[in-house]
Amino acid sequence: MLRLALFLGFLIVPVLEIWLLIQIGSVIGGWSTVALLIVGSLLGAWLMRREGRRAWRSLQDALQSGRMPDRELADGGLILVGGALLLTPGFITDVFGFLCILPFTRPVMRRLGSWFFTRRVKAMAAASPYANLGVPFPGEPQRHDGVQNSAQNSAQNSAHNGKVVHGEVIREERA
Numbered sequence: 019m020l021r022l023a024l025f026l027g028f029l030i031v032p033v034l035e036i037w038l039l040i041q042i043g044s045v046i047g048g049w050s051t052v053a054l055l056i057v058g059s060l061l062g063a064w065l066m067r068r069e070g071r072r073a074w075r076s077l078q079d080a081l082q083s084g085r086m087p088d089r090e091l092a093d094g095g096l097i098l099v100g101g102a103l104l105l106t107p108g109f110i111t112d113v114f115g116f117l118c119i120l121p122f123t124r125p126v127m128r129r130l131g132s133w134f135f136t137r138r139v140k141a142m143a144a145a146s147p148y149a150n151l152g153v154p155f156p157g158e159p160q161r162h163d164g165v166q167n168s169a170q171n172s173a174q175n176s177a178h179n180g181k182v183v184h185g186e187v188i189r190e191e192r193a
Contacts, residue, residue: 035108062104
């Protein structure tokens with residue numbers, strides 16, 4: 019599914035970009051369209067440099083204060099993605115690039131990215147062979163129906179994942 023979405027994205031986005039360039043060029047002229055793309059790229063490069071420095075400083079401050087730099091790392095990633103989108107010629111990618119770089123739109127993009135990656139990680143965890151161990155996903159409420167003991171866990175896992183073989187490890191000591 020993800021491969022199909024990526025394939026369609028790499029097929030549809032360039033076609034839309036070319037169509038939009040032709041439409042804008044027919045309205046304002048070819049040279050004006052090229053000039054608009056160049057101005058957008060220069061503005062994006064300047065913004066990326068400025069916001070990248072700010073993100074780097076806040077990352078260093080977070081690390082020096084001893085707290086987890088989750089917001090700073092997400093901002094750095096968004097600035098990197100925004101810069102890559104701004105390097106791609108076209109107006110659609112420029113809009114998304116500016117949304118990732120501008121400081122007042124970055125929190126929205128951060129929340130959107132967090133929602134997407136949380137959803138993706140949950141889907142991957144559900145498909146994992148370790149999905150039915152009874153451990154809740156971080157951020158989800160704890161179950162209050164009692165804690166399962168290891169025999170119940172083994173019975174539940176054997177019902178879902180096949181045969182469970184019990185054993186013990188014996189270490190030989192060398193003399």
